[in-house]
Amino acid sequence: xxxxxxxxxxxxxxxxxxxxxxxxxxxxxxxxxxxxxxxxxxxxxxxxxxxxxxxxxxxxxxxxxxxxxxxxxxxxxxxxxxxxxxxxxxxxxxxxxxxxxxxxxxxxxxxxxxxxxxxxxxxxxxxxxxxxxxxxxxxxxxxxxxxxxxxxxxxxxxxxxxxxxxxxxxxxxxxxxxxxxxxxxxxxxxxxxxxxxxxxxxxxxxxxxxxxxxxxxxxxxxxxxxxxxxxxxxxxxxxxxxxxxxxxxxxxxxxxxxxxxxxxxxxxxxxxxxxxxxxxxxxxx
Amino acid sequence: xxxxxxxxxxxxxxxxxxxxxxxxxxxxxxxxxxxxxxxxxxxxxxxxxxxxxxxxxxxxxxxxxxxxxxxxxxxxxxxxxxxxxxxxxxxxxxxxxxxxxxxxxxxxxxxxxxxxxxxxxxxxxxxxxxxxxxxxxxxxxxxxxxxxxxxxxxxxxxxxxxxxxxxxxxxxxxxxxxxxxxxxxxxxxxxxxxxxxxxxxxxxxxxxxxxxxxxxxxxxxxxxxxxxxxxxxxxxxxxxxxxxxxxxxxxxxxxxxxxxxxxxxxxxxxxxxxxxxxxxxxxxxxxxxxxxxxxxxxxxxxxxxxxxxxxxxxxxxxxxxxxxxxxxxxxxxxxxxxxxxxxxxxxxxxxxxxxxxxxxxxxxxxxxxxxxxxxxxxxxxxxxxxxxxxxxxxxxxxxxxxxxxxxxxxxxxxxxxxxxxxxxxxxxxxxxxxxxxx
Numbered sequence: 001x002x003x004x005x006x007x008x009x010x011x012x013x014x015x016x017x018x019x020x021x022x023x024x025x026x027x028x029x030x031x032x033x034x035x036x037x038x039x040x041x042x043x044x045x046x047x048x049x050x051x052x053x054x055x056x057x058x059x060x061x062x063x064x065x066x067x068x069x070x071x072x073x074x075x076x077x078x079x080x081x082x083x084x085x086x087x088x089x090x091x092x093x094x095x096x097x098x099x100x101x102x103x104x105x106x107x108x109x110x111x112x113x114x115x116x117x118x119x120x121x122x123x124x125x126x127x128x129x130x131x132x133x134x135x136x137x138x139x140x141x142x143x144x145x146x147x148x149x150x151x152x153x154x155x156x157x158x159x160x161x162x163x164x165x166x167x168x169x170x171x172x173x174x175x176x177x178x179x180x181x182x183x184x185x186x187x188x189x190x191x192x193x194x195x196x197x198x199x200x201x202x203x204x205x206x207x208x209x210x211x212x213x214x215x216x217x218x219x220x221x222x223x224x225x226x227x228x229x230x231x232x233x234x235x236x237x238x239x240x241x242x243x244x245x246x247x248x249x250x251x252x253x254x255x256x257x258x259x260x261x262x263x264x265x266x267x268x269x270x271x272x273x274x275x276x277x278x279x280x281x282x283x284x285x
Numbered sequence: 286x287x288x289x290x291x292x293x294x295x296x297x298x299x300x301x302x303x304x305x306x307x308x309x310x311x312x313x314x315x316x317x318x319x320x321x322x323x324x325x326x327x328x329x330x331x332x333x334x335x336x337x338x339x340x341x342x343x344x345x346x347x348x349x350x351x352x353x354x355x356x357x358x359x360x361x362x363x364x365x366x367x368x369x370x371x372x373x374x375x376x377x378x379x380x381x382x383x384x385x386x387x388x389x390x391x392x393x394x395x396x397x398x399x400x401x402x403x404x405x406x407x408x409x410x411x412x413x414x415x416x417x418x419x420x421x422x423x424x425x426x427x428x429x430x431x432x433x434x435x436x437x438x439x440x441x442x443x444x445x446x447x448x449x450x451x452x453x454x455x456x457x458x459x460x461x462x463x464x465x466x467x468x469x470x471x472x473x474x475x476x477x478x479x480x481x482x483x484x485x486x487x488x489x490x491x492x493x494x495x496x497x498x499x500x501x502x503x504x505x506x507x508x509x510x511x512x513x514x515x516x517x518x519x520x521x522x523x524x525x526x527x528x529x530x531x532x533x534x535x536x537x538x539x540x541x542x543x544x545x546x547x548x549x550x551x552x553x554x555x556x557x558x559x560x561x562x563x564x565x566x567x568x569x570x571x572x573x574x575x576x577x578x579x580x581x582x583x584x585x586x587x588x589x590x591x592x593x594x595x596x597x598x599x600x601x602x603x604x605x606x607x608x609x610x611x612x613x614x615x616x617x618x619x620x621x622x623x624x625x626x627x628x629x630x631x632x633x634x635x636x637x638x639x640x641x642x643x644x645x646x647x648x649x650x651x652x653x654x655x656x657x658x659x660x661x662x663x664x665x666x667x668x669x670x671x672x673x674x675x676x677x678x679x680x681x682x683x684x685x686x687x688x689x690x691x692x693x694x695x696x697x698x699x700x701x702x703x704x705x706x707x708x709x710x711x712x713x714x715x716x717x718x719x720x721x722x723x
Contacts, residue, residue, distance in 0.1 A: 065722055129569050130569070130571050131571075153555045235553075237548070237553060237555060239718070239722035244722075247718065247721075251714055252374075252377060
C-alpha cells in the first residue's frame with residue numbers, strides 16, 4: 001500500500017523529469033500558443049490578442065489543400081512503410097533463426113542511416129532526373145522512348161523518398177513486438193492445423209499491434225511535420241504544412257507560423273489519439 | 286536538418302586567433318590578444334590609439350561575404366573580419382532579432398527597407414568617408430546618368446538615407462546620413478540553355494511559352510519571385526502595373542492567377558530557392574529557361590555547358606546590397622568600421638566584385654585595379670582581347686567573348702525594376718503560397 005511517504009518520494013523522483021518537460025516542452029509550447037495570437041508586420045511581431053492568424057489560416061482554401069496534400073503524403077508513406085516494415089520485421093523475427101544473423105541483418109538495415117538523411121534524399125535526384133541513371137537505363141533498354149518525367153519533382157518522388165527515409169522507423173518497433181511473441185503460440189497454432197496465413201492473421205498481426213502502432217506514430221508524425229523532403233523532391237512545386245511554417249518563419253511572420261504550428265500540433269495529436277484508441281499500447285507492452 | 290541551415294552554418298571565418306603582429310607590438314600586446322580572440326565587444330575604448338587587430342563580425346548573403354576580401358582587409362588595415370554567410374531571409378531575421386550578434390550587416394536594399402526601421406542599425410556619417418563622392422549616382426539620386434529614368438521597386442536611393450543620426454525614417458533627398466554604403470549590385474534576367482532552345486529568346490514572356498512546358502523554372506523567394514512573375518505578366522500583356530515594386534492587391538491577385546494557370550498546365554519543372562539548386566536544374570537539363578543569377582550562369586558555363594544570361598527587351602530586374610553599421614558599435618570599433626567601409630570603396634574590392642560579374646558601387650576606383658582588357662570586357666561590353674580570368678585565376682571566358690547584355694551602361698541603364706518589399710507584402714506572401722500549393 002502506498003503510504004504518504006512513498007507518495008511524496010515518488011513525486012520527488014519524477015520531479016527532474018517534470019522539470020525538464022516543463023522547461024523544454026511546456027514553456028516553449030505555451031510561448032508558441034501565445035505568439036499565435038500576436039500581430040505582425042514586415043519586420044516586427046507585435047504583442048496583441050487577435051484571431052486574424054487563425055481566421056486566415058482556417059478560412060483559406062490554401063490551408064485545406066495543403067493539409068489534404070500533407071495527409072496524402074502521410075497516408076501513402078504510412079501504407080508503404082507498413083508493408084515494407086512488417087515484411088522485413090517478419091523475416092528477421094521468424095525466418096532468421098540465429099541471433100547472430102538477426103543482428104547482422106539488423107545492422108544491414110541501419111547502414112543507410114550512417115549518412116545524413118539529406119544526403120540519402122538528394123542522392124535520388126540525379127538518379128531519377130530527366131537525364132538521370134534510371135531514365136537513361138530505361139531508354140537504353142528500349143523500355144521507354146521518352147524519359148519518364150513523373151519520376152522526379154513529383155508526388156511520386158516525395159513518397160518514394162519518405163518511404164526510403166522512414167521505413168526503418170516501422171521495422172524496429174514491429175520487430176521488437178514480434179520478438180516478444182511466445183514461439184510456442186506459433187507452434188501450437190501449427191499443431192492445431194492452422195495454415196501459415198491463419199497463423200499470421202490470428203496470432204502474429206494481433207500481437208504485433210503495439211509495434212505497428214508505435215511505428216505508425218513515428219512515421220505519421222515525422223511526415224506530417226516534414227518540409228525538406230517535400231521541398232527538394234517536389235522541386236518546390238508541392239506544399240506541406242511544415243513547408244508553409246518554414247516559409248512563414250523565413251519571412252519573419254512568426255505569429256502566422258505559430259498559428260500554423262498550433263493547428264498542426266492539434267491535428268497530429270488527434271491522429272495519435274485515434275491510433276492509441278485502436279491499440280492500447282500501455283496494456284500491450 | 287535543412288539545406289538552408291547547412292548553408293547558414295557555413296561560417297566563413299577568417300583568422301580570429303591572436304595575430305603574431307598583435308603580440309610583437311609590445312604595448313598593444315594584451316589588447317591585441319583580447320580583441321584578436323574576438324572576446325571583446327562594445328568595451329569602452331581605452332585603446333583608441335590602435336585600430337589594428339579589431340575584430341568586426343560581418344554577416345550577409347554570401348554574395349560579398351568572400352574570404353579573399355577578409356584576407357585583403359587584414360593585410361591592408363589589420364582589421365580582422367569574421368564573416369558569416371546566410372540566406373536573405375535569415376539575414377533579415379538576424380538583423381532584427383539578434384542586434385548584438387553582428388557589427389557589420391551586409392544586406393540588400395529591399396531587406397534594408399524591412400530592417401532599418403527596427404532600429405538595430407545606425408546610419409553612417411558620409412562626411413567621414415573619403416570615397417563617398419566615388420559612389421555611383423545610381424545610389425545617390427537613382428539616376429545612372431542625369432537623363433536616365435528611375436526604375437520601379439525599392440530603388441537603393443529611396444532607402445539609402447535617413448533624416449538624421451538617430452532617425453529611422455528614410456529621407457527623400459540625399460542627406461549626411463547613409464543607411465548602407467552600396468557594395469555590390471547587378472541586373473538579373475532569365476538564363477537559358479541555347480543548345481536546347483532553337484529559337485531567339487527576347488522577352489520575359491518566353492518563360493511561359495508552352496514550347497518550354499515542363500522545362501521552365503522560377504525562383505521561390507516570394508519577394509523576388511513575384512517581381513520575375515510581374516515582368517512576365519507585363520510582357521505577356523496580361524497585367525498592367527502602376528508600380529511593379531509596390532503592387533496593389535488586385536495586381537498581385539492577377540499576377541498569381543496567371544502563374545497558377547501556368548503551373549497547372551505543367552509549365553514548371555521545379556522552383557528553386559538556393560543558388561546551387563538553380564545551377565543543378567540548368568546543368569542537368571531539367572530546365573532550359575529560368576530566372577537566374579549571374580554567377581549561377583557562370584557556374585553552369587564553367588562545367589562546359591552552354592548557358593546564356595539572356596538580355597530581354599523589357600529590361601532587367603536589379604538588386605543591390607550594401608554594408609551598414611550595427612547600432613551597438615561605438616568608439617574604436619566604430620572607427621574601425623568606418624575605416625573598413627572606406628577601404629571597401631577604395632577599389633580593390635570593387636575590382637574583385639567586377640571580375641565576378643557583379644558591379645562595384647564605385648566603378649572609377651575599381652578601374653585602377655583592373656587591367657584594360659578586364660575593364661573592357663566586364664564594364665565596356667567589348668570583346669575580350671585575351672582570356673578572362675576569375676578572381677581565383679580560373680579561365681572564365683576565352684578571348685573574343687563578349688559579355689551577355691553588353692556594357693555597364695547598357696545593363697544597369699535598362700533596369701525595369703528593383704527588388705523590393707511591398708506595402709501589401711503580407712497579402713503577396715499569402716498569394717505566393719497559394720501559387721506554390723496550387
